[in-house]
Amino acid sequence: MSSEFEQKLEKYAEVILKVGLNVQPGQRLLIGGPTLDADGVPLESAPLVRLIAKKAYQMGARLVDVVWGDEQLRLIRFQNAPTNLIEEYPKWKIDARYDISKAGDANLHFLSPNPELLSEVKPALISQFQTAFYKQMKHVYDLLTSNAFNWLIVSFPNDDWADKLFPDVPQNSRKDKLWDAIFEICRINHEDPISAWKIHNENLSECCKYLNQKQYTALKLMAPGTDLMIGLPTDHIWQGGSTTAQNGITFTGNIPTEEVYTMPHKDKVEGIVSTTKPVYYGGCTIENCRLRFSKGRIFEATAEKGEEFLLKTLETDEGACGLGEIALVPHSSPISQSGLLFYSMLIDENASNHIALGQAYRDTLKNGEALTDEEFMTAGGNNSLIHLDFMIGSGEMNVDGILEDDTAEPIMRNGEWAFKV
Numbered sequence: 001m002s003s004e005f006e007q008k009l010e011k012y013a014e015v016i017l018k019v020g021l022n023v024q025p026g027q028r029l030l031i032g033g034p035t036l037d038a039d040g041v042p043l044e045s046a047p048l049v050r051l052i053a054k055k056a057y058q059m060g061a062r063l064v065d066v067v068w069g070d071e072q073l074r075l076i077r078f079q080n081a082p083t084n085l086i087e088e089y090p091k092w093k094i095d096a097r098y099d100i101s102k103a104g105d106a107n108l109h110f111l112s113p114n115p116e117l118l119s120e121v122k123p124a125l126i127s128q129f130q131t132a133f134y135k136q137m138k139h140v141y142d143l144l145t146s147n148a149f150n151w152l153i154v155s156f157p158n159d160d161w162a163d164k165l166f167p168d169v170p171q172n173s174r175k176d177k178l179w180d181a182i183f184e185i186c187r188i189n190h191e192d193p194i195s196a197w198k199i200h201n202e203n204l205s206e207c208c209k210y211l212n213q214k215q216y217t218a219l220k221l222m223a224p225g226t227d228l229m230i231g232l233p234t235d236h237i238w239q240g241g242s243t244t245a246q247n248g249i250t251f252t253g254n255i256p257t258e259e260v261y262t263m264p265h266k267d268k269v270e271g272i273v274s275t276t277k278p279v280y281y282g283g284c285t286i287e288n289c290r291l292r293f294s295k296g297r298i299f300e301a302t303a304e305k306g307e308e309f310l311l312k313t314l315e316t317d318e319g320a321c322g323l324g325e326i327a328l329v330p331h332s333s334p335i336s337q338s339g340l341l342f343y344s345m346l347i348d349e350n351a352s353n354h355i356a357l358g359q360a361y362r363d364t365l366k367n368g369e370a371l372t373d374e375e376f377m378t379a380g381g382n383n384s385l386i387h388l389d390f391m392i393g394s395g396e397m398n399v400d401g402i403l404e405d406d407t408a409e410p411i412m413r414n415g416e417w418a419f420k421v
Contacts, residue, residue: 005179011188012154013051015255017059019197019242020152021106022251025060028105029053032067033097034089035109036133036282040069042112045156052108061106067093071114074283078121078129086125087132094136101143104247107151114160115343118283127312130282134316134385145387146362146369147243150251153346155182164343185256185334185347201252204241206421207260211238211411216401218268219326220408221353223276223397225290230326230355231268233380235366238262243363258335258350261327263360265380267296269323276352277391280343284309289390297321298357314357319384325356325364331395331415345389353393353412358384 017023031049032041041049053064078086100107118126134141144151162174169177183189190196215236221228240260242252270293278287286306291298298321303310314320327349329336335351342348360381362368368376373383399412410418 008179008183008188009048010051011193012183012186013048013055015186015188015193015197016052016108016152016154017055018194020154020252020255021108021150022249023056023059023061023106023150024249027061028063028065028100028103029056029061029108030065030067030096030100030105031108031110032069033100033107033109034067034093034133034137036130037111037113038069038071038109039074039093040067041110042156042158043068043070044158045110045112048156067096071112071117075117075121078118078125083125086129089133089136091136094140098140098143101140101149101151104149104245107149109151109153110156111153111344111346112156112158112161113280113344114158115164115280115285116160121283123284123306123309124312126283127309130313131316131385138385141359141385145359147245149247150245150249151253152251152255153253154186154255155344155346157182161343165340181338181340181342185338185350187256197252201241203421204257204260207417208238208240210419210421211260211262211401214401214403214409216409217404218402219411220400220402221273221392221397222399223274223392223394225274226272226392226397228271228273228293229269230323231265231296231380232262233265233365235379236262237364237366239361239364246369254346254350256335256347256350258333259327259329259354261325261361261364263364263381264323264326264355265296266319266322266324266360266377266382267380269293269296273355273390273392275390275392276394277341277348278305278343279345279388279390280348281313281345281388285343286310291390293323296323313386313388316358316386317384319382320358320386322357322382322384323355324358324360324382324384324387325354325389327354327356327389328399328412329353329393330412330417331393331397348391349389352391353397353399353415354389354391357388357390358382358386
């Protein structure tokens with residue numbers, strides 16, 4: 001490792017702990033735990049994990065523990081395990097994450113995708129595993145979507161991921177190239193990344209404040225292949241950047257993040273929308289997707305690639321065919337301007353306006369965390385086991401906000417904000 005890389009890695013750890021998680025004295029920190037894409041922290045991330053653990057203890061954490069994972073073991077299971085037992089999942093891993101979440105302690109996840117890992121696995125088998133996993137994880141995700149604790153998702157490069165992104169770069173330089181890209185989009189290259197994140201989060205907060213004051217009844221999205229009206233529930237809340245968990249800790253759950261987002265009304269989405277970037281989800285890629293909505297529900301879904309997996313995912317539960325999120329991202333975001341498709345939802349969703357099928361976040365509705373599932377749905381919230389993002393924005397998209405008297409105001413023109421804050 002060069003001294004310059006070590007300095008940036010140290011800054012990355014600082015941003016993770018102080019901006020992302022905002023770990024507080026007396027908290028426990030669990031690094032890893034089960035997600036749809038990984039069973040734990042990649043083994044090659046050990047140097048960064050140890051650095052984070054050291055700094056977390058210095059910040060007053062009372063316990064730091066790690067759930068390690070190896071992505072190849074998931075492939076081996078799909079290839080060799082009895083298919084009738086594919087739904088089984090180690091309960092102890094779920095229990096560990098639930099214990100941390102329920103107690104209001106901190107949880108950190110690394111995304112380190114291998115976009116080609118499951119390319120030869122039958123989509124139906126992946127979908128079967130995915131549905132069973134979400135059912136077993138529901139009590140954990142209920143805590144996450146209501147921000148019961150401070151959590152964070154960040155990226156860690158691996159060789160296979162770097163090979164996918166930079167095939168034209170000499171092989172021994174590809175992972176360094178990916179590290180450079182991650183440092184850039186995570187603002188690690190700034191002289192003072194902590195201050196840079198403070199300014200960035202304040203800017204996102206100002207956008208949210210403007211949109212929350214408007215309380216639009218709907219959003220109208222127009223672009224080539226897209227003509228979509230998204231109704232918004234009464235007392236919806238725009239969120240972006242940092243947020244405050246129920247444990248009182250202000251954290252930034254995704255690094256990087258460029259979005260401001262809220263929840264659609266689950267019964268008030270009409271029209272057609274086309275994706276502008278491929279979606280990598282649960283080991284499968286969905287490309288050139290078109291979705292048609294009526295009364296909030298998808299009644300037609302097509303894709304040039306991954307259609308079988310998409311249709312299986314839409315069968316997960318009743319809420320999988322509805323919207324849980326609409327997010328706005330300027331086309332000039334650093335991730336969009338990089339020109340890269342990262343094959344990681346954490347990053348790619350921050351390159352483009354996007355919608356998410358499935359679960360809505362409780363904190364995007366006034367007092368949403370205190371509502372029962374039935375009350376949340378009555379208010380317009382969508383409940384589902386899944387939360388699947390589709391990138392739909394571009395430099396050709398216009399977004400209008402619809403007021404109570406049905407007049408329209410420009411929110412975005414040609415992919416950029418049309419208002420000043």
